[in-house]
Each structure stands twice: as C-alpha cells, then as structure tokens.
Amino acid sequence: MSVGRAANAVENPFLTRPIGRLFLSNALPMVVVMSTGGLLNVVDGIFVGRLIGADALAAVSLAFPVVMLLTALTALAGGGMSSLLARHLGAGSRTRASAVFAGAHGLALALSVVLILAALTIGPATISFLAGGNPAVAAPARDYLLILILGAPVQFGLGLHADALRNEGRAGLIALLSVLVNLLNIAANYTAIVCLDLGVAGSAAGTVAAQALGLSLLVAVRGRSSSLLPLAALLRDNWLSGWRQILALGLPLSLSFIGMALVVSTVLVAIGTDADGADQATCVAAYGVVTRMLGLAFLPQMAIALSTQSITGNNVGAGRVDRARAALRLAMASAFLWCLSVALAGMFAGGTLGALFSTDPAIATAVGAIMRPMTALYAITGPILVMAMHFQAMGYPSRTAVLTLAKPWILTPALIVALNAAFGARGLWFAFPVADAVLFALALTIIFWFRVPDTAPLAPQAKEVA
Known part of the structure; x- marks a missing residue:
C-alpha cells in the first residue's frame, strides 16, 4: 500500500469506521432525507387539492410524467457521478474525483x-394533447411545468452537490439541511398559493425557490471546508470530461424512475379499458392512494441502497471488498425487514390506510383489495434494489440495468396487459407479485452465475467485462 493510500485510509471514515456504525451513520440520515421529500409531495398535493381545486389537482397529476423525468435526469447525472466519485475517493485520488465532479456539472447543464x-418548442402542444383540449387543466399544467423546467439547472445542481457530500461522508449534514429546506418549501408553497394567490404556479415557484436555497447552502458548506472537494475544481477542470462513464453508470437508475411512470400509465390505461363510470373513478382514486403510500414506502429502501452505494464505492476503490460485502449483507437485511413490514401492512391494513385518504368506504375497500396482491412479495424488492446499487458502485452497469429495469420496463407492463386481458381489473394487480418473483429469479442467477471476483476490486478506470 502506498503512502498516499495509507494516509487516505486514516482520513476516510468509510474505510476505518466499524461497518455497523458506518452503515447506521449513513443510512439513517439518508432515510430522513428521502422521507421528508416524500412527505413534501403529499403535503403539496393536499395544498393544491384542498386550497385551489379539482382542476388544479388534475393539472398537477397530468404533470407527473414530466416530474418523474426531472427526477430521472437528476439521477442520471448524480447517480453516475456517485459511482465514480466514491471509488476515486476511496482510492485516494482527489484529482480524479474533482474531474468527475466537474464533468457531472457539464452534463447536468447540457441536459x-x-x-x-423542448419545453419551449413542443411543450405547449404536448400538454394540450394530454389534457384532452381542456384549457382549465392544460393552462395551469403548462405554467406549473414551465417553472419547474426553467428551474431544472437548480434541481440538477442540488442533486449533484447532495450526492457528492453523501459520498464524502456528510450524510448527517445533508439530512439536517434537507429537513430545513423541505420545511421552508412547505412554507413557501403555502405562501405562494394562499397569500399571493398564484395558484399552481405558486406551488412550482415555491419548490424552485426552496431548491435554490438548498443549493446555496450546500455550495457555502463546500466553500468553507478544506476537507471537501474544492469549488475551484469547477473552474479548473473540464466540464466536458467523463460524460460517457457517468451516463453508462447513471442510466439504469435514471431509466428505473421513468419505468415507474410507464407502469402507472399502463395501469391507468388497463383500468380505463376494463371499468366504467363510478367503478372506474373509484379504482383510479384507490390506485392513486396506493401509489402515494408505496411511493413513501419506496423511499427508505432507496435511502438504504444509496448508502450502500457510497460505502461500496469507497471501500472497493481502496481495495477493501471484504468491508463492502459486509455492509452489503447488513443493508440487504435492513431493507428486507423494512419491506416485510410494508408487505404486512398492505396485507392486513390496506383498507384502514385507505380510509385515511377518503371518507368514501368504496375507495377504502378498493385500496385494501389492490394492496393485498401488490405487496404479496414486496419483501424481496428492497434487497434486490440494494444489490443493484452495490453492482452500480462497483462499476457493473449491465447487472444494475437488469435488476432495476427488467421489472418496470418489461415484466410489469407486459404482465399487466396479459392479466388484465385474461381476468379483468381484479387480475391485473397480480402482475406485481409475479414480476417480483421473476426478478428474484434473475437476481439469484446474477449472484450465483456471474460472481464478482474476491481477489481484487474493480478499479475506478476499469471497464466491465461481461
């Protein structure tokens, strides 16, 4: 081991702290970060629906695919950067880490x-088409999305700096700032919607303003700390470098978010072709409640997976595959326990949870009927996501792609269509556990057939060998 590597091992807590403490110190803050963001979305939906009206809520719902696209593009730049950045930091190469950090900023700006x-040219016509020509829905949706898209550089920058700090061991700081920014976001949205009477546009403006504040705080933290990658690297290094690697490693995670939107769209189309009138409205409303609850349930397991990414990347970069694997086992067990609790809640308390969102007993009953099959094998989804991010951190994008994209892009949509055609609306919900079972078989195949070598880690600059 070189002197530089030895010095770095003492300074980097990812390489020296006991695995259990390291995992908790990274996973718990990330759970706070992800969960508060999810709660913000719920509260914002309540503000729009209760304080503005049904058309406004429809407009925000219409914007869901584009909002998911923004999330996907944030993950594309930040997720790909994180894999490279963590391994460079673990190997003690701050020069290469700084170059990746700068290149990710260039990619985010290009995106x-x-x-x-696209928003200025084809956006208005696209929104009008999706709204079915209804100006009461299309107009607020257009205003809402235009503000969010013009603020995309701020969202992307916030994601990059938060991901960088996470991989530099500052997860606790990110959690603190996340809670602060999300609380300010709620206050800003309420002020813009109610006090300033800006409607849906006020919700978007409040979100962008809060993101700008969060980015300013993260930049200030980096500028005041000598132990973090310097801001001067953004002026010194080439913003056009490393895009290919960042894209290759970030694409699976990015496409997984887009796949979620695809699954939701497929379900809504299936409901529309099978149900009529009040039954269709009830089913759509119930499915909307389920997606909100499972969306919140997804965030803690994603937080565990992202923490695993940071730990794996740093330790693999330093040649400590043993520590990476120990953290992986702990993370998979934690994700399994969380997802098992979600599955049990879906199995036995779906109707009760549904009643929290509506006073209509038909909707609460439908929520329970949907959640029972959907969450039947939910307990295995978390460990598979953790495994996928472990592979991504090691530099294996193809394995990550199989584990994150096969289900939302191929398995679930195809099974929804097939089961809905065979058994109607009641049968389509079983597409989710069947897809989980097939993905579990794929994960076992990858684990036992394509084994990762134990003798040496994958170097940050190495290419994956199929």
Whole structure:
C-alpha cells in the first residue's frame, strides 16, 4: 500500500469506521432525507387539492410524467457521478474525483438546455394533447411545468452537490439541511398559493425557490471546508470530461424512475379499458392512494441502497471488498425487514390506510383489495434494489440495468396487459407479485452465475467485462 493510500485510509471514515456504525451513520440520515421529500409531495398535493381545486389537482397529476423525468435526469447525472466519485475517493485520488465532479456539472447543464428547449418548442402542444383540449387543466399544467423546467439547472445542481457530500461522508449534514429546506418549501408553497394567490404556479415557484436555497447552502458548506472537494475544481477542470462513464453508470437508475411512470400509465390505461363510470373513478382514486403510500414506502429502501452505494464505492476503490460485502449483507437485511413490514401492512391494513385518504368506504375497500396482491412479495424488492446499487458502485452497469429495469420496463407492463386481458381489473394487480418473483429469479442467477471476483476490486478506470 502506498503512502498516499495509507494516509487516505486514516482520513476516510468509510474505510476505518466499524461497518455497523458506518452503515447506521449513513443510512439513517439518508432515510430522513428521502422521507421528508416524500412527505413534501403529499403535503403539496393536499395544498393544491384542498386550497385551489379539482382542476388544479388534475393539472398537477397530468404533470407527473414530466416530474418523474426531472427526477430521472437528476439521477442520471448524480447517480453516475456517485459511482465514480466514491471509488476515486476511496482510492485516494482527489484529482480524479474533482474531474468527475466537474464533468457531472457539464452534463447536468447540457441536459438542462435540451429540456428547456423542448419545453419551449413542443411543450405547449404536448400538454394540450394530454389534457384532452381542456384549457382549465392544460393552462395551469403548462405554467406549473414551465417553472419547474426553467428551474431544472437548480434541481440538477442540488442533486449533484447532495450526492457528492453523501459520498464524502456528510450524510448527517445533508439530512439536517434537507429537513430545513423541505420545511421552508412547505412554507413557501403555502405562501405562494394562499397569500399571493398564484395558484399552481405558486406551488412550482415555491419548490424552485426552496431548491435554490438548498443549493446555496450546500455550495457555502463546500466553500468553507478544506476537507471537501474544492469549488475551484469547477473552474479548473473540464466540464466536458467523463460524460460517457457517468451516463453508462447513471442510466439504469435514471431509466428505473421513468419505468415507474410507464407502469402507472399502463395501469391507468388497463383500468380505463376494463371499468366504467363510478367503478372506474373509484379504482383510479384507490390506485392513486396506493401509489402515494408505496411511493413513501419506496423511499427508505432507496435511502438504504444509496448508502450502500457510497460505502461500496469507497471501500472497493481502496481495495477493501471484504468491508463492502459486509455492509452489503447488513443493508440487504435492513431493507428486507423494512419491506416485510410494508408487505404486512398492505396485507392486513390496506383498507384502514385507505380510509385515511377518503371518507368514501368504496375507495377504502378498493385500496385494501389492490394492496393485498401488490405487496404479496414486496419483501424481496428492497434487497434486490440494494444489490443493484452495490453492482452500480462497483462499476457493473449491465447487472444494475437488469435488476432495476427488467421489472418496470418489461415484466410489469407486459404482465399487466396479459392479466388484465385474461381476468379483468381484479387480475391485473397480480402482475406485481409475479414480476417480483421473476426478478428474484434473475437476481439469484446474477449472484450465483456471474460472481464478482474476491481477489481484487474493480478499479475506478476499469471497464466491465461481461
């Protein structure tokens, strides 16, 4: 081991702290970060629906695919950067880490320009088509999305700096700032919607304003700390470098978010072709409640997976595959326990949870009927996500792609269509546990057939060998 590597091992807590304490110190703050963001979405939906009206709520719902696209693009730049950044930091190469950090900023800026140009050219016509020509829905949706897309550089920058700090061992700081920013976001949205009477546009403006504040705070933290990658690297290094690697490693996670939107759209189309009138409205409303609850349930397991990514990347970069594997086992066990509790809640308390969202007993009953099959094998989803991010951190994008994309892009949509055609609306919900079972078989195949070598880690600059 070189002197540089030895010095880095003492300074980097990812390489020296006991695995159990290391996992908790990274996973718990990330759970706070992800969960508060999910709660913000719920509260914002309540503000829009109760304080503005049904058309406004429909407009925000219409914007869901584009909001997921923004999330996906944030994950594309930040997720790909994280895999490289963590391994470079673990190997003690701050120069390469700084270069990746700068390159990710260039990629995020390029994505922002493309997105803004698309919004200004084809955005209005697309929104009008999706709204079915209804101006009461199309107009607020257009205003809402235009503000969010013009603010995309801020969202992407916030994601990059938060991911960088996470991989530099500052998860606790990110959690503290996340709680602060989300509380301010709620206050800003309420002020813009109620006090300033800006409607749906006020919700978007409040979100962008809070994101700008969060980015400013993260930049200030980096500028005041000598132990973090310097801001000067953004002026010194090439913003056009490393895009290919960042894209390759970030694409699976990014596409998984887009796949979620695809699954939701497929379900809504299936409901529309099978149910009529009041039954259709009840089923759509119940499915909306289920997606909100499972969306919140997904965030803690994603937080565990992202923490695993940071721990794996740093330790693999330093040649400590043994520590990476120990953290992986702990993370998979934690994710399993969390997802098991969600599955039990879905099995036995779905109707009770549904009643929290509506006073209509038909909707509460439908929520329970949907959640029981959907969550039947939910307990295995968390460990598979953790395994996927472990592979991503090691530099294996193809394995990550199989574990994160096969279900939302292929298995679930195909099974929804097939089971809905065979058994109607009641049968389509069984597409989810069947897809989980097939994905579990794929995960076992990857684990036992394509084994990762124990003798040496994958170097940060190495290419994956199929």
